[in-house]
Amino acid sequence: MFYEIARRDKTKLPHDPFKAIVAPRPIGWISTRAPDGRINLAPYSFFNGFCSSPPIVGFSSEGCKDSASFARESGEFVANLATGALRDPMNATSAPLPRGDNEFVRAGLTMAQCRLVSAPRVAECPASLECRVVEIVEIRTLSGAWSGSVLTIGEVVGVHMDEAFIRDGRFDTAGARPLARCGYQDYAIVESVFSLARPTGGGDP
Numbered sequence: 001m002f003y004e005i006a007r008r009d010k011t012k013l014p015h016d017p018f019k020a021i022v023a024p025r026p027i028g029w030i031s032t033r034a035p036d037g038r039i040n041l042a043p044y045s046f047f048n049g050f051c052s053s054p055p056i057v058g059f060s061s062e063g064c065k066d067s068a069s070f071a072r073e074s075g076e077f078v079a080n081l082a083t084g085a086l087r088d089p090m091n092a093t094s095a096p097l098p099r100g101d102n103e104f105v106r107a108g109l110t111m112a113q114c115r116l117v118s119a120p121r122v123a124e125c126p127a128s129l130e131c132r133v134v135e136i137v138e139i140r141t142l143s144g145a146w147s148g149s150v151l152t153i154g155e156v157v158g159v160h161m162d163e164a165f166i167r168d169g170r171f172d173t174a175g176a177r178p179l180a181r182c183g184y185q186d187y188a189i190v191e192s193v194f195s196l197a198r199p200t201g202g203g204d205p
Contacts, residue, residue, distance in 0.1 A: 020183020032070035045181035
């Protein structure tokens with residue numbers, strides 16, 4: 001089957017397969033604080049790491065939502081690790097609340113103070129990344145028009161980890177059971193991992 005994106009032929013497929021194929025996607029549970037003190041917390045599945053030295057992460061907002069706006073205004077954000085145990089509060093924070101309403105309160109989550117940025121982190125998360133904005137990109141289409149999406153890129157300046165998930169000097173990814181977004185309304189939980197050594201000269205793990 002060939003599915004042409006521009007035509008979106010629903011006689012072939014009733015739902016666009018793009019998000020189901022680009023999957024699983026890590027969820028960046030982004031917390032921000034506006035300069036006036038307003039707090040926002042929202043999950044983004046268009047999130048990932050782009051560089052390890054220095055560590056760079058980014059999240060894409062379809063529309064200039066509070067997370068992108070607050071990060072632009074403050075120059076900071078926190079990427080919190082959403083997990084299987086936190087699926088319900090994570091989902092609750094995706095609700096379209098009025099600008100500046102505190103999703104921590106709505107979802108019954110605890111705001112914890114960060115060390116190097118002013119935005120709070122989610123205390124219940126096993127890991128959080130403190131980030132400072134380095135670039136904001138308005139994503140363009142083939143025609144050069146703005147797609148309506150904004151990519152916020154930040155350098156990680158600090159990492160919070162629950163010591164319960166540190167094993168032999170490494171963060172236990174499977175033990176933390178991170179949530180990942182698949183297509184449609186589907187999610188996955190990372191519960192097992194395996195090791196696969198790279199070929200000689202292929203880079204450090």
